[in-house]
Amino acid sequence: MFGEEPLERFFRMQLLWTAFFRNPPQATRGVFYQGCMLGVASAASPGQCIGHRLKPVQDSDEPPAGDPARQAYLQGIYARHDLPEAHHHIGPVAVEPNFQGRGIGSALMRGLVASLDAPSWFETDTELNVRFYTALGYTVVHKEDVFGLPLWFMRRG
Numbered sequence: 534m535f536g537e538e539p540l541e542r543f544f545r546m547q548l549l550w551t552a553f554f555r556n557p558p559q560a561t562r563g564v565f566y567q568g569c570m571l572g573v574a575s576a577a578s579p580g581q582c583i584g585h586r587l588k589p590v591q592d593s594d595e596p597p598a599g600d601p602a603r604q605a606y607l608q609g610i611y612a613r614h615d616l617p618e619a620h621h622h623i624g625p626v627a628v629e630p631n632f633q634g635r636g637i638g639s640a641l642m643r644g645l646v647a648s649l650d651a652p653s654w655f656e657t658d659t660e661l662n663v664r665f666y667t668a669l670g671y672t673v674v675h676k677e678d679v680f681g682l683p684l685w686f687m688r689r690g
Contacts, residue, residue, distance in 0.1 A: 560621060560648055562641045564628075572628035574641035579651050582622030584615020595680060603680070610679055614686045616654050623655035642669050652690035658682050 560576040590609030596602040623645075628638045646653065646669065653671075657663060663673060663685050675686040 560645060562645045564637050564641060570629075571632050572637045572641050574623075574626045574638070574645045576621040576623050576645055576649060576653060579619035579621060582615065582620070582654070584612045584622070587612040589613035589615075598680075607679060610677065610684065611656055614656070614675055614677070616652065616688065619651050620688070621649045621651055621653040623653050638665065639669065642666075646670075646689065649690070652688055654686070654688045656684055656686050658684050663687070 559578055562574045563570055564572040587605075587608050589612040590606055593606075596606050626638065626642065628641075655666075657666070658679075660683070666687050666689075667673075669689070671687040671689045673685050674688050677684050677686075
């Protein structure tokens with residue numbers, strides 16, 4: 534979505550998530566060590582996910598890399614595949630790279646999912662994430678190529 538330059542991708546993602554956490558979702562779990570956040574797992578409440586806020590895109594040409602319309606196009610894809618029933622939208626879920634593989638993400642997600650009162654839903658563009666979430670009881674509902682990359686839509690409950 535943000536092009537090939539790692540620093541540009543990092544900068545844009547930082548802006549996106551900084552804005553997101555100004556009003557964090559009620560369902561949020563975090564792991565801290567010596568005052569530093571090592572991991573986070575959040576879920577937007579039913580009616581608060583992007584699928585309810587955005588207009589789904591119809592079949593149209595994908596904007597080229599670097600085009601500002603790319604983000605809106607991707608969000609429109611999310612909206613097009615959003616669950617019609619009430620659900621929690623999972624994300625962000627992240628663990629500091631040096632602490633991955635220690636069960637932190639799984640523990641965060643198990644705690645988060647246990648607190649949810651409706652099905653949960655999200656999308657990912659990483660096959661490793663598909664395996665991670667499948668082990669937590671999620672199933673792939675749809676897969677679509679966007680910007681030449683696979684995008685999986687997954688649900689639980």
